[in-house]
Amino acid sequence: FGYGTPSLLAAVADYYKARFEVALDPKREITALLGSKEGIFHLTQALIQEGDVALVPDPGYPVYRVAAEWAGADVHPLPLRREKEFLPDLDSIPHEVLRRSRIMWLNYPNNPTGAVAGRDFYERALDLARRNNIILCHDAAYGDVAYDGYRPMSILALDGARGCAVEFSSVSKTYNMAGWRLGFVSGNADAVSAVRKVKGNIDSGIFPAVTAAGEAALRGDQAWLAARNAIYARRRDWILAGLAGIGIRADSPKASLYIWAPVPDGFTAESFADSLLEQTGVCFSPGTFFGGEGQGYVRISVATPDDRVREAIQRIRRWKPS
Ligand SMILES: Cc1ncc(COP(=O)(O)O)c(C=O)c1O
Incomplete structure (x- = not known):
């Protein structure tokens, strides 16, 4: 059960169904991680190599950039500016860069700007990823930390998203369990399978007590x-x-x-x-x-x-x- 026990992965699938109305196949479309940070790094190693480009938000969670550099890839920053509501200007990415891009990172609710993204932006990002054969990685670590009635959405709720997108989620922020080290990557089955291959040679799974605690958090009353x-x-x-x-x-x-x-x-x-x-x-x-x-x-x-x-x-x- 190096990628999560069947009952833990089923709990994640049930969470996605209840929270976002997204039906995921826990056998192929979800992998448990030792915290999402580890998965962000290892998914990058699985997907890109020297000569590829990683599209990375600036400012952004530093691991996206460092993971791409470790894989020998070039990093193309996507500036997040206040005048664009801290969303990247997808139309300004040069064609030549897109041609070499294999992976694009988005993170909403955003660290560090606190910005959020809506359906329209996600649809445009997915369209760009699809047309350019890019894996769109959405980091939703803060997807359950929201105020004044605002409810962040999942990129996986969009039609066809699983063709080219994965989403990272984590018990760290959602359930105040940062020290327990448990996260998930869900969505595109090929990308999920690729991260399993890398992880299979690096770690040997999750401590059963953490699995049980994560499952209890996911299945418990969310009120x-x-x-x-x-x-x-x-x-x-x-x-x-x-x-x-x-x-x-x-x-x-x-x-x-x-x-x-x-x-x-x-x-x-x-x-x-x-x-x-x-x-x-x-x-x-x-x-x-x-x-x-x-x-x-x-x-x-x-x-x-x-x-x-x-x-x-x-x-x-x-x-x-x-
Ligand atoms: C945007 C973002 N993604 C991922 C992580 C990593 O979270 P964890 O590895 O605890 O799941 C963090 C932690 O600060 C973060 O800010």
Whole structure:
């Protein structure tokens, strides 16, 4: 059961059915991972080689880029900019790049920008992938972390998506089980089979207690997620108000664990994060950690406990940059 026990894979299939109305064949279309990070890396090794191109969002979760570089592929960044709602401009990818592209990464709800994507965008991305023989990898790690009634969709819910797309999901963010190391890749059967081949030579499956815990989380009552998400939304609102108090206007994310805030005039992403850390002890991630397009931004997490968030806001409000 190196790729997940039949009952764990059935629990994932039932989750997809209940949550997204997507019917997956657990034998061919789902593989369990030691956390989605591992699968992102190994799927890349399975699918691409030297001379291929990987289309990778910038800013983005760094593993997409590093995995492609390890496979010897060229990375073509897809800039995510505020004026395009942090969605890549699919029409601007040069034809020559598309011809060599084997894999495209999308991640919504997005780390680090907090942006979300809708059906229309996913349809255009799928169409592009289909026409160019690209495997579209959608990282949905934050698919169940959403606020104010917003419900992220699955790319696998689109007609024909399984012809060229896979989706990564994870118990880390959905069920607050990041330390347990359990994730899934679902969708295109050839890609799922390819990642199984790579993993079959690298790991020997999941600790049965983690399998049992993951299954319990997937099959349990999902109602608590709304209460958990309401806690994140409350922190989000506190942080946005705190930032506004020092003149920073950030967009309010509908989903994900992150606020993507522009830095004040006169700072870079790094100088702002460094000064804040040194002078107040509050830690924001400089946007450039996620790629060059992150310049001018910091990422702020809502996963920090309430009392720490309140303390951080007080310190920022008292801060006089020197
Ligand atoms: C966008 C994104 N994808 C994947 C992961 C990896 O999650 P895990 O390996 O815990 O499933 C993370 C973790 O931070 C993430 O932010």
